Amino acid sequence: MPASPRPVAEPRPHSASRHLPPYRGILAVDAKDFTGHPAVQHEYISRSVPQLLERAFDRCGLSEVWESRRFPTSTGDGYVLGFDPAWLPFVVHPWLPTLQDVLAEFAVHAAGAVRIRLRVSLHVGPLPDSGGDFAGNGTARNDTHRLLDSRPVKGMLAASDENVTYVAAILSDRCYQDAVASGYTGRHPEHFIEVPATVEGKQFDQRAHLYVPTPSGSLFDRRILGERVMRDHGAPTAPAGDAAPPRPRGQGPTHRTTVHNRADRGNLNTGTVHGGQSVTNNDASHGGHVGDIAGDHVRGDRHGGNRAETVRGDQGDTPRGGPREADR
Structure with a gap:
């Protein structure tokens, strides 16, 4: 039986240039x-x-x-x-x-x-x-x-x-x-x-x-795609069995922080406010009074909320002006 041909020696990687295969x-x-x-x-x-x-x-x-x-x-x-x-x-x-x-x-x-x-x-x-x-x-x-x-x-x-x-x-x-x-x-x-x-x-x-x-x-269950996939797609933290859809393609990773803001029967502003605002309180225990914020004046029985960033007009803990005559 003829001997098998000896394998042809190939140059080591990175030692010589050669053509790329197709x-x-x-x-x-x-x-x-x-x-x-x-x-x-x-x-x-x-x-x-x-x-x-x-x-x-x-x-x-x-x-x-x-x-x-x-x-x-x-x-x-x-x-x-x-x-x-x-x-x-x-x-x-x-x-x-x-x-x-x-x-x-x-x-x-x-x-x-x-x-x-x-x-x-x-x-x-x-x-x-x-x-x-x-x-x-x-x-x-x-x-x-x-x-x-x-x-x-x-x-x-x-x-x-x-x-x-x-x-x-x-x-x-x-x-x-x-x-x-x-x-x-x-x-x-x-x-x-x-x-x-x-x-x-x-x-x-x-x-x-x-x-x-x-x-x-x-x-799109997080258990299928893995924590890293859902995190990279900006999905909120959810229980292990909850499904979480991915973010739209093209958006970068989103880092989310849960913030709870509350302003009972009042306005809460977390950005820039231009123009007027109105607050309607229909709770009978508070008299159902209506207050208006217009420009620099706040009218009404009660104004609740807090300030964040820039508010055009005056917003504070001390209301200005008295109740409307129609509300007395």
Whole structure:
């Protein structure tokens, strides 16, 4: 038997310049609770996943992406492939919503067999693509799988209704910036929520973006997204089970302080007041008197409140003027 050829030595990193490998979009999917299914169903699920992916590409007019896929690999409970990054905006939309529809239909027709729900991760970066057995290996692919295993996308799919939501996707920040924020994809940035993608037991912490084509359940529960996500989105502190919607995209982190102000039957000003104010007291125990603040004069039986910043006119603890004649 001839001896195996000796591996060709490569220069060490940072020791010599070389050409970058081609940029590729990377798509990876995992079936939720794969190991939770009986072993007799594992082969069926593994075979069905790429068939469902292909069906979704074909339905939304992206057959070319599937037919020209690079380094395709079944992972047992999922699938990974590379593609021309020019298609990245189309994979985000319409392919992800179409995949949701295909899986929903599959759940109906496969009643009594198995339900397949998928986590999806999308990334883009340079990867060797020689076509050999070891093509497609590199940092970009590793990060794609880390994103797929990250806490936010797992929690998002687990917290949604299994009869409604079949797809939860996570995009790397680079993928999001190139395809979504730039305006190239047919989905508004408000369809996405920024999250820190972390993986338990791994040194991985990257900014990423969640997208659920058909959401259900309490998908912004603080227990799903984590304290850091809700804090970064300016959400108020709430009990562990309370849902808290994220702040609108584009606003910076908000630091909130709870302040209780009270001015019984009077005016309380916490900013600049221009013009007049009126106070109407309808409590019979206080005589139901009416007081007016107009310019520098305060008239009425009682004026309660406090001052903050600038008030145009006079506001103080000692009212000026007597009761109205009509109120006597």
